[in-house]
Amino acid sequence: MSNGPQTPPPGPAGSIQSLIGDALRETNDLARKEITLFRAEMARNVRSLIVGIACLIAAAVFAVVALLILIGAFVKWLATIVGSEWLSALIVGGVLLVLTIGMALWGRRALSFSTLTPTRTGRQVRQDARALSERVSG
Numbered sequence: 561m562s563n564g565p566q567t568p569p570p571g572p573a574g575s576i577q578s579l580i581g582d583a584l585r586e587t588n589d590l591a592r593k594e595i596t597l598f599r600a601e602m603a604r605n606v607r608s609l610i611v612g613i614a615c616l617i618a619a620a621v622f623a624v625v626a627l628l629i630l631i632g633a634f635v636k637w638l639a640t641i642v643g644s645e646w647l648s649a650l651i652v653g654g655v656l657l658v659l660t661i662g663m664a665l666w667g668r669r670a671l672s673f674s675t676l677t678p679t680r681t682g683r684q685v686r687q688d689a690r691a692l693s694e695r696v697s698g
Contacts, residue, residue, distance in 0.1 A: 583696075590688055594681065601678040612670030615663050622660040629653035 633649035 587692070590692075594685055594688070597684055598678055598681040601681050605678070608670055612667045615667030615670065619660050619664040619667055622656055622663065626653050626656035626660055629656060 629649055630653035633653050636645055636649060
């Protein structure tokens with residue numbers, strides 16, 4: 561005697577009950593796989609969102625530093641009017657400002673809503689729906 565649940569004896573090979581049971585099992589398995597794919601894709605998209613936010617925060621920090629250096633360069637320029645000390649501070653501030661703009665643009669692109677949509681999951685659901693409808697009609 562087995563300890564597991566008793567399964568009813570299989571009916572004829574093409575019985576409606578066995579076909580419905582198979583369809584329900586396959587639908588359940590398919591739904592489970594689709595949910596797993598959706599979760600994996602959303603986790604990847606959330607990681608991308610976090611990287612975008614981190615870049616924007618870093619860009620804000622660089623913007624503050626660049627602003628302070630540019631202000632320091634301007635103050636030194638006004639104090640000395642002629643000299644090379646302010647020029648070096650101006651070059652450093654300009655480079656930091658360019659880095660800040662680049663990071664802000666990259667972070668903004670990473671934060672777009674289009675990166676959050678689960679494209680692979682949608683494609684897979686459409687493929688599976690097509691396959692199920694072909695199987696049911698065929």
